[in-house]
Amino acid sequence: MKNYRRALPPLDYLLFFEAVARHQNFTRAAEELNVSQAAVSKRVKVLEEWLGMTLVNRSGRNLSLTRNGQVLAANSGEALDFLHSCLQQLRRTSSSGRLSLAANVAVSQFWLTPRINEYLLGQDAAPVTLTSSDKDADLFALEADALIYYGKEIPDGWEGSLLFEEIWTPIAAPEMARQTASLETATLLDFDKLTPKWVNWGDFAALSGDPQIERANKVNLGSYGSTLDTAIRGRGIALGCPDVLHFEIEAGRLVALSDYQLKTGRSYFVIWRTGLLSEQTRSLLSEVAIPL
Numbered sequence: 001m002k003n004y005r006r007a008l009p010p011l012d013y014l015l016f017f018e019a020v021a022r023h024q025n026f027t028r029a030a031e032e033l034n035v036s037q038a039a040v041s042k043r044v045k046v047l048e049e050w051l052g053m054t055l056v057n058r059s060g061r062n063l064s065l066t067r068n069g070q071v072l073a074a075n076s077g078e079a080l081d082f083l084h085s086c087l088q089q090l091r092r093t094s095s096s097g098r099l100s101l102a103a104n105v106a107v108s109q110f111w112l113t114p115r116i117n118e119y120l121l122g123q124d125a126a127p128v129t130l131t132s133s134d135k136d137a138d139l140f141a142l143e144a145d146a147l148i149y150y151g152k153e154i155p156d157g158w159e160g161s162l163l164f165e166e167i168w169t170p171i172a173a174p175e176m177a178r179q180t181a182s183l184e185t186a187t188l189l190d191f192d193k194l195t196p197k198w199v200n201w202g203d204f205a206a207l208s209g210d211p212q213i214e215r216a217n218k219v220n221l222g223s224y225g226s227t228l229d230t231a232i233r234g235r236g237i238a239l240g241c242p243d244v245l246h247f248e249i250e251a252g253r254l255v256a257l258s259d260y261q262l263k264t265g266r267s268y269f270v271i272w273r274t275g276l277l278s279e280q281t282r283s284l285l286s287e288v289a290i291p292l
Helices: 011-023 026-033 037-051 067-096 105-120 136-141 174-179 201-208 211-215 224-232 246-250 279-287
Strands: 056-059 062-065 099-103 128-132 146-151 158-172 187-190 217-220 238-240 262-273
Touching: 011 026, 011 037, 011 067, 026 037, 062 067, 099 105, 099 279, 105 128, 105 146, 105 224, 105 246, 136 146, 146 158, 158 174, 158 224, 187 201, 187 224, 187 238, 201 211, 201 262, 224 238
Parallel strands: 099 128, 099 146, 187 217
Antiparallel strands: 056 062, 146 262, 158 238, 158 262
16 A cells, blocks of 8 residues: 655645746745745755755756756656646536536437537536437436427426427538439438437428428438438438537538428427526536527
């Protein structure tokens, strides 16, 4: 078992030495540490005695690090930086809390993840966890702070806020969209419905009454996510909700074929259990660009 108290010198010895090594000057190190120059010099001297080696060459007002001093300066600086980063992260977690979110797989990948990543790139970001499931029952069973839910209305026992209306439209990579004169001659990327709420090409054809879609070649890729990935690669036309795919469309990876649109009467909501939205969660949702 390691005994750091015996194996390491007092932390303030290393702090004082690191400042001296960085500034190459006792006076500037003392100003940074808000102590006297004599106190800095004494701490470094005691550290040298503790180690049994010279760390600093002193010549009048000039100083330089010995080879041993250079090695210790590099490693102690890195160790202190790591310790500082760890403590800052702990403080942020304690003061800012954390945010737990959940949504279906497509919303998680294409709508939530870009927002979360953008937030995490900022300073002092709180930890964010995201759980994905295509089954509403699984999402409702979670202890998440908030869910992204889509349906005709907010379910009983929950409160929430409308995000956007669900509108399905064919989507494709830009080049595929330019080459497609008619959906009847296109390859439509289809998927298996895991819930009656989902809309695949069969539903789209029936609800829109468009015979072109009924006659078109459809390839079942199994999962909805696979249809989107394949569409992005320019291999066919998928179905999607432009608001969900906002970042892909904005980046130019997908375009919506707006001549064909289907409103389902459903919408996307951010929801939370009744009475359980804390001010901290409300603030974090806003920071992650989820409007309430």
